[in-house]
Amino acid sequence: MKLYEFAPAPNPRRVRMFLAEKGVTVETVQIDLTKGEQRSDEFRAINPAMDVPVLELDDGSRIHQVDAICRYLEESYPENPLWGRDPLERAAVNIHNHQIMLNGLMAVAEAYRNTTPMFVGRAVPGPHDYPQSPELAERGFARVANFFADMNQHFASSEYVVGDYFSIADIQTLIVIDFARWIKVKISPEQTHLQRWYDQVSARPSASA
Ligand SMILES: N[C@@H](CCC(=O)N[C@@H](CS)C(=O)NCC(=O)O)C(=O)O
Structure with a gap:
């Protein structure tokens, strides 16, 4: 298997962490998003959605969309289930x-893509160009603040996202919290439950994958 990805980007990291939890290693191919390589004709032939990650199987089949990739991996490597045990x-x-994904990842993306000069005229990834919107950026920041507050409350009574069971939802939450640094949002000192969970999950070896 081969993973087309871009190491600094949040979505590919979701797959790398999932693979690390499964103990599966794959070849990686870097698609440099800062150079626009995802928009090249060559990559467009690999993924018409023009985003990463893309998992290429040994028979040449390709899967894009993080959740679709992780579902495939879950079924192919059922040991140490990360999508639930029943x-x-x-x-x-x-x-x-x-x-x-909706309230965390998309909220950070909304704030980030609507404020970052690199995304002028490209506020949404993919083949269609959209202008940046200050209103969407503002809404994104408000949604991120609510996400952090909601997750802090959630972890007051739950070890992981789903009870005492570590799952893909924890992987996704970790990636959201780290992605939020890109818009300079961090866990605040009073969000002690979120910080406790963050320290616990980011200490897993897979977090540095
Ligand atoms: N829905 C997609 C989102 C993938 C995505 O947005 N990837 C970003 C990197 S984190 C990307 O490739 N962006 C391309 C661009 O900005 O043009 C998935 O879950 O795989």
């Missing part, structure tokens, strides 16, 4: 993972 737990992981 139907109800899988439902809980899905609920949280989706909400964290």
Whole structure:
């Protein structure tokens, strides 16, 4: 297997951490987003959505979208399940993972892409160009603040996102918290529950994958 990715970017890190938790190593190919390599004809032929990560299988099949890649990996490497151990737990992981993507990852992306000069005229990744919007940036920052506050409250009574079970939803949350540094948002000193969870999860060896 081969992973097309860009090491500094948050979405590929979600897959790298998932792979590390599974103990699976793959060849990686760097697509430099700062140079616009994702928009080249060559990469567009690999992924028409023009984003990373993309997992290429040994038979040449390709999977893009982080959740689709991680689902594939979960089914291919079922040991140490990260999407839930039974139907109800899988439902809980899905609920949280989706909400964290919408309310966390997308919120940081909204603030970041609408304020960063590199994304002038490209506020949304992919083949279509959209202008930046100061209103969306402002809304993004407000949503990120709420996300941090909500997660702090959540971790007051839960070891991980889903009870005492470490899952892909924790991977996603860690990536959101670290991505938020790019917009200069950090865990505040009074968010002690979120900090406790963050210290615990970022100490896992997979966090540095
Ligand atoms: N929904 C996609 C999002 C992937 C995505 O947005 N990747 C970013 C890097 S973190 C990207 O490739 N951006 C390309 C660009 O900005 O043009 C997924 O889950 O895989």
